[in-house]
Amino acid sequence: MKRQLGALGLAIAALGTMAVTTANASGGDEKVTLTVGLMQDLDSPNPTAGYLVSAYELWNLQYATLTDKAADDFATEPGLAESWEPSNDGLTYTYTLREGLKWSDGEPLTADDVAWTINTSRDQEWINHAATTANLDAKVIDDRTVEITTSVPDPKLPTMDVYILPKHIWEEQAAGDITTYAADDGVGSGPFTLQQWNPGQDWTMVANPNFWRGEPKFDQIVFRVFTEGSAMVAALRSGEIDFVHDVPSEQFEGLSGEDGIETVIGQQGGFSELAMNGMAGGIGDGHPALQDLVVRHAIAKAIDRQALVDRVLLGQGEVNPILGVSPDSVWFPEIPEADQLNYDPEGAAKLLDDAGYLDTDGDGTREMPGGGEPLQFRYAQLSDSDTAGPNQELITGWLQQIGIATEVTTYDQTQLTDVIASGEYDLFVWGWTPFVDPDPMLSYFTCAQVTTDAASPGYNDANWCSDEYDALYEQQNQELDRATRIDLVHQMLTLFHNESTYVVLYHDADTQAYRTDRFTGWVRQPKDVGPVLFTNTSPSYWNLTPVDGGGDDGGTSTGLIIAIVAGAVLVLGGVVFFAARGRRQQDDKE
Amino acid sequence: MRRRFVIGKILGALSTLVFVVVFNFFLFRVVNDDPINSMFRGRNLTPEQLERLRVKFNLDGSKWEQFVAYVQQLLHGDLGYSLKSSRPVSTVIAEAIWPTVLLVGTSTLLAMLGIALGYRAGWRRGSSFDAAATSVSMLTYSMPEYWIGMVALGVFAAGLGWFPVGGLNDPGSTATGIERLLDQLHHMILPATVLAVAYIGEYMIVARSAMIDTSREDYLQLARAKGLREADVRKRHAQPNALLPVVSLSAINFGFVLSGAIAVESIFSWPGIGQQIQFAISGPDFPMLQGLFLLISAAVILANLAADLLYGYLDPRVAGR
Numbered sequence: 001m002k003r004q005l006g007a008l009g010l011a012i013a014a015l016g017t018m019a020v021t022t023a024n025a026s027g028g029d030e031k032v033t034l035t036v037g038l039m040q041d042l043d044s045p046n047p048t049a050g051y052l053v054s055a056y057e058l059w060n061l062q063y064a065t066l067t068d069k070a071a072d073d074f075a076t077e078p079g080l081a082e083s084w085e086p087s088n089d090g091l092t093y094t095y096t097l098r099e100g101l102k103w104s105d106g107e108p109l110t111a112d113d114v115a116w117t118i119n120t121s122r123d124q125e126w127i128n129h130a131a132t133t134a135n136l137d138a139k140v141i142d143d144r145t146v147e148i149t150t151s152v153p154d155p156k157l158p159t160m161d162v163y164i165l166p167k168h169i170w171e172e173q174a175a176g177d178i179t180t181y182a183a184d185d186g187v188g189s190g191p192f193t194l195q196q197w198n199p200g201q202d203w204t205m206v207a208n209p210n211f212w213r214g215e216p217k218f219d220q221i222v223f224r225v226f227t228e229g230s231a232m233v234a235a236l237r238s239g240e241i242d243f244v245h246d247v248p249s250e251q252f253e254g255l256s257g258e259d260g261i262e263t264v265i266g267q268q269g270g271f272s273e274l275a276m277n278g279m280a281g282g283i284g285d286g287h288p289a290l291q292d293l294v295v296r297h298a299i300a301k302a303i304d305r306q307a308l309v310d311r312v313l314l315g316q317g318e319v320n321p322i323l324g325v326s327p328d329s330v331w332f333p334e335i336p337e338a339d340q341l342n343y344d345p346e347g348a349a350k351l352l353d354d355a356g357y358l359d360t361d362g363d364g365t366r367e368m369p370g371g372g373e374p375l376q377f378r379y380a381q382l383s384d385s386d387t388a389g390p391n392q393e394l395i396t397g398w399l400q401q402i403g404i405a406t407e408v409t410t411y412d413q414t415q416l417t418d419v420i421a422s423g424e425y426d427l428f429v430w431g432w433t434p435f436v437d438p439d440p441m442l443s444y445f446t447c448a449q450v451t452t453d454a455a456s457p458g459y460n461d462a463n464w465c466s467d468e469y470d471a472l473y474e475q476q477n478q479e480l481d482r483a484t485r486i487d488l489v490h491q492m493l494t495l496f497h498n499e500s501t502y503v504v505l506y507h508d509a510d511t512q513a514y515r516t517d518r519f520t521g522w523v524r525q526p527k528d529v530g531p532v533l534f535t536n537t538s539p540s541y542w543n544l545t546p547v548d549g550g551g552d553d554g555g556t557s558t559g560l561i562i563a564i565v566a567g568a569v570l571v572l573g574g575v576v577f578f579a580a581r582g583r584r585q586q587d588d589k590e
Numbered sequence: 591m592r593r594r595f596v597i598g599k600i601l602g603a604l605s606t607l608v609f610v611v612v613f614n615f616f617l618f619r620v621v622n623d624d625p626i627n628s629m630f631r632g633r634n635l636t637p638e639q640l641e642r643l644r645v646k647f648n649l650d651g652s653k654w655e656q657f658v659a660y661v662q663q664l665l666h667g668d669l670g671y672s673l674k675s676s677r678p679v680s681t682v683i684a685e686a687i688w689p690t691v692l693l694v695g696t697s698t699l700l701a702m703l704g705i706a707l708g709y710r711a712g713w714r715r716g717s718s719f720d721a722a723a724t725s726v727s728m729l730t731y732s733m734p735e736y737w738i739g740m741v742a743l744g745v746f747a748a749g750l751g752w753f754p755v756g757g758l759n760d761p762g763s764t765a766t767g768i769e770r771l772l773d774q775l776h777h778m779i780l781p782a783t784v785l786a787v788a789y790i791g792e793y794m795i796v797a798r799s800a801m802i803d804t805s806r807e808d809y810l811q812l813a814r815a816k817g818l819r820e821a822d823v824r825k826r827h828a829q830p831n832a833l834l835p836v837v838s839l840s841a842i843n844f845g846f847v848l849s850g851a852i853a854v855e856s857i858f859s860w861p862g863i864g865q866q867i868q869f870a871i872s873g874p875d876f877p878m879l880q881g882l883f884l885l886i887s888a889a890v891i892l893a894n895l896a897a898d899l900l901y902g903y904l905d906p907r908v909a910g911r
Contacts, residue, residue: 035761041869042675049676051633125642131634179646179676199675199685200861200869202761222761227856227865230740234748235755384872414874417628440634456637457627 032218032546034519036533037232037241041225042203045194046183047163048126053534054223059128060538061205061221062188063163064212066095066114071539072527074328074436076159080109080189080212084158090480091151093158097144102210103166104186104193111146114138116167118148120174129162131440153478155485156437161537164189191216191542201225217545218519233513236261242518245534247511249314249386255513265316266510266524266531269324272387272431274303274395274503277423278464281450284423286463287377289368294355295375296500299427300341301348302398309506312390320507322493323445325438327526327536333490335497348402359403366403376405377426380419383410391429391505421457430461431508436536438489439477445496446470464501510534519544595902603895610887611664614880615657624649625673625874647673647877660880669884670877674869679881682866687848689758690862692774693855694847697782701789705836708797712832713824715802723794731791739784739857746780753780756859781858785851789843796839800832807831834905838897845893849886 044050047059068079081095101109115138121129122136135154139147150157166187173181186194191213192205202224207216224241226232229248233255235241247255247263256263276296277286289295305319321341322332352358356369366375379396381388388410396406406427411419419425434441443449447465449458469492476488496502510531514522521543525535532540626643644650648659648670663670669679704727711720730738747755754760759773804810805828813823848863855864863882870878 044676046676051630052674125636125639127630127633127635127639127643130636130639177646180671182677198759198761198861199677199682200865201757201759201859204761224757224761224859225861226756226859227868228756228859231743231747231755231857231859234743238748238751238755240755412874413628413631414625417631418624421627435634443634456640459631459634 031220033220033222034218034243034541034544035222035224035241036243036245037224037226037235038245038534039226039229039232041200042197042223044183045197045203046179046181047128047165048121048124048181049179049183051127057223057534057538058194058203058205059163060190061192061541062186062190062194063165064189065163066160067158069159069161069436069525069537071523071525071537073330074526074536080114080164081160086158090153090157092147092149093160094141094145094147095158095160097146098212099144101189101212103168104188104208104210105166106210107166107168107187108143109164109166109189110143111140112143113167114146114164115140116171117162117164121162124174124178126178132156132160132162153480155476155478155480155482156439159437161436192221195220211542213542216542221541236513236515239515243512243514243533245510245512247513249316249511252316252511252513253314260516262514262516262522264510264512264514264524264532266512266535267318267327267507267529268433268510268531268535269327269507270431270433270509271320271324271507272391272429272505273323274299274427274429274505275462276427276501276503277425278462278501279423280447280460280463280465281423281452283452283454284425284463286423287375287426288373289357289375290377290426292355293500294351295357297341298348298351298402299399299404300500300503301344301351302402302404303395303503303505304343304398305506306343308391308394311394312387313506313508316511317509318507321497321504323441323496323502323504324432324434324507325441325489325493326434326436327530328436329526329529330486331438331489331493333494333497335494339494339498341497341500341503345398345401352402357403364400364403365405374405375403376407379406379408380416380425380428381408381410382416382430383412387508388429395429417457418454420461421451421454423451423454423463428461429505442473442476442489442492446473462501464499466495466499469495516547518547520547521545596899599895599898603891606891607888610891611661611884612657614883614887615660616653618874618876618879619653619656625876629673647671649876669881672870672878673875674878679877682878683863683881683885686861686863686866689860690851690855690864691847693778693782693860693862694785694851696778697785697789697851698843698847700782700786701793702840704790704793705797705840707790708794708799709801709824709829709832711794712798712801713805713828715805720798724798727791727794729791730787731795733788734853735784735788735851736853736857738788739781739854742780742784743857753777756857758861777858781851781854781860785854788854793836793839797832797836800835801828804828804832830904834901837900837904841893841897841900842890845890846886848889 038054040052040054042050042054042058043052044055045058047063065079066081068077069075070077080097080101082098084093084095086093097111103109118133118136118138122133135151137149137151139149141147148160169185169187170178184194184197188208189211191208191211193208195204195206197203202222204220204222206220207218209215226235230251232241232244233247233251236244252263255261276290276299277284279286279291305321309315309317309319320332321335325331352366357366357375359366360371361367367373368375379392381392392408396408399406416428416430420428432441444459445462445464446460447470449460450463450465451457451460472488472492472495476485476492479485479488512531512533514532521540522532523540523543524530524532525537525539624644626640626647626649630640630643641650648656660670671677672679672682675682707723711723714720743755747753754777758777759770765773810823810827813827852864852867854860855862856868859865863885866878867882869875870882
């Protein structure tokens with residue numbers, strides 16, 4: 001027994017010595033770190049393979065773009081290129097790069113990198129590049145000059161917001177299947193570059209001294225992955241992390257009142273909609289009543305959008321009936337008062353009455369004019385969504401009030417995609433998040449995107465098609481005058497709103513929170529309404545300045561860790577010791 | 591032990607494994623056969639780009655063709671690429687195994703203290719020790735892991751700040767060797783304790799009832815009559831015979847070590863197998879799910895095989911029959 005106790009004592013003494021040595025060793029190199037908590041791991045640091053929000057944030061930090069976007073309103077600003085000149089026909093732009101640009105590894109960043117990225121991404125159809133570069137051709141004039149020509153008029157130019165990759169690293173990868181490259185080289189041109197990724201745990205990005213705006217004002221960013229929202233919020237409160245992306249809505253209100261914590265409700269144009277099957281693709285079995293504009297208007301008027309924002313989003317969103325085609329509200333038209341399909345259940349019922357949709361058999365559900373099929377719609381919702389259940393309860397209740405019955409089915413995203421592709425649905429609730437330019441979101445509702453073969457579905461998930469909308473789309477797609485283009489987009493969105501094939505339920509928000517005692521200089525993009533991180537170009541990172549005395553991370557020191565471990569060993573040892581002694585006494589007695 | 595017994599058990603285990611490979615493949619594809627469209631919804635990709643992704647992830651062609659390709663890959667030790675991260679499934683799993691073995695293995699060992707408690711309680715049935723140990727075990731056994739975890743997190747991590755709220759290492763730390771291991775231990779104390787508390791009751795209850803059954807046997811009376819001390823009667827005659835149910839429980843639980851602990855790993859953001867299952871299910875990431883389920887099934891099957899063989903050794907009647 002004495003020998004056992006002696007061993008235990010030795011072990012504790014050894015731990016104690018280690019505590020002192022390690023505590024001393026870790027004293028010197030305190031780095032100023034911004035720690036960001038989020039609920040999503042990185043999928044891939046490779047911009048030709050990844051597609052999650054977390055990966056976009058990494059690329060925004062690691063890869064500067066030829067042109068940048070203003071924090072306030074996404075206006076095109078100089079980036080790697082300090083200036084550009086259009087040709088007379090507007091099809092060619094000549095960009096001049098800044099002087100002395102370098103990659104983070106010290107290699108020069110030249111026009112060759114730019115041209116290589118644009119041309120290779122077009123030829124190989126990289127998933128995050130090709131939508132921008134499909135019609136472009138880039139030519140190197142000299143080290144600092146690159147000429148980009150588009151084969152069709154492109155109103156997005158001179159904006160050139162694709163990630164420019166270092167040719168000296170990526171050229172070799174592009175020879176094989178570039179999408180399988182691990183992209184752990186950490187060579188970039190943005191403010192921070194990837195140093196290490198521990199999958200499922202965290203990734204660290206370090207300041208790039210060669211960033212064209214100058215070296216960032218702190219050393220590194222750690223992105224930390226959480227799988228439990230309340231644990232993430234607890235870590236913010238205790239100071240283990242400095243920023244939280246996607247605060248669970250039930251925790252958000254509690255945080256917003258707290259000292260030293262600032263909360264942000266950030267709009268980026270993302271929205272949720274109730275979609276109705278327009279059957280334009282000719283496949284499937286959508287309810288015929290939904291092809292009648294009167295019924296679609298009645299459904300829109302039956303929905304109290306303010307109540308959805310208040311009760312489903314707990315106020316963390318915005319009532320806005322316009323299709324969110326961009327985080328920039330300049331593209332959103334004003335709908336005249338008379339055309340707004342605001343909450344009006346009596347009006348909705350009257351619309352249906354007047355059009356002959358009456359409840360002839362007295363079962364509470366209306367029938368088609370002339371007493372045919374009842375107005376009973378299949379309502380599809382997503383399983384992995386916090387808002388699906390509450391939305392469904394309210395919406396189906398409101399529809400019932402105006403004599404429309406529903407039959408609810410819950411699907412996961414893959415199943416719902418299949419159901420929509422097959423056209424075998426009436427109503428569903430889902431959402432979208434737009435790019436900055438409205439063109440992609442507008443394109444999804446053209447006739448070309450209607451699904452005609454379930455095996456290769458298009459993006460037009462309402463199966464709605466309008467020649468007038470398509471004509472406007474073609475015009476805006478090539479209109480180089482911004483004011484005229486804005487006007488065309490307003491016409492399209494007004495038309496889309498009036499057709500009511502989508503009832504936009506609300507524009508949802510990113511809920512974020514940060515500690516005010518660590519960094520200052522948080523920037524919302526767009527101004528006043530956007531989030532502070534995970535925005536389109538996330539300008540906060542190079543604006544942040546550490547607060548004096550905020551260098552301490554608030555985490556536990558190594559010494560304390562060791563003390564706790566030693567304590568645990570002691571307790572465990574004690575338990576074993578007493579158990580052993582107890583047994584011995586027992587044995588002696590019996 | 592008879593050779594036929596051993597060979598029979600091994601063949602049984604192998605055929606179960608083959609069944610699992612087939613079943614796993616089709617299970618996930620019955621409900622969802624093509625996740626590519628939903629994964630890239632709103633990404634503005636052309637049909638050609640989507641088709642190329644399907645080819646890359648072996649989602650083109652008929653189910654039968656996909657299955658043949660999958661089995662061929664598997665026979666070459668290739669588990670394919672994760673749909674989500676484009677990384678090899680085997681790499682992702684290899685990274686997740688150590689944290690899970692560390693956490694779940696440690697807590698399973700800790701929970702086996704319950705065996706000693708159970709033996710003691712069963713031997714002195716009706717004593718105050720038995721009453722206390724049984725009621726505490728029933729209490730912890732009936733509390734959900736998730737709930738114990740949330741309470742522990744709220745009190746010891748978020749409240750008192752003694753432990754980090756989650757993770758395996760201090761993020762961004764570059765520590766190596768012993769310092770890194772200590773850091774991992776510090777992160778592990780809370781989740782491992784929670785799991786041990788949740789598991790301990792099961793061991794205690796099984797060991798207790800096995801001991802009660804054994805304590806009624808006539809040969810114990812004989813041993814006492816021979817004049818053996820009570821402690822020796824327990825150690826040499828009662829405990830070995832009360833071992834069988836405990837062995838099978840332990841073996842099965844060790845098989846489940848590799849399947850991680852989804853609830854506790856999730857609460858403590860522990861980068862193990864349980865967390866990977868959680869990530870893979872929301873997708874669904876077929877290649878990851880197939881790889882993970884294969885690993886878990888293989889571990890459970892092997893553990894059961896080990897238990898069977900150990901049974902044959904501990905109780906020759908089983909193998910001889």
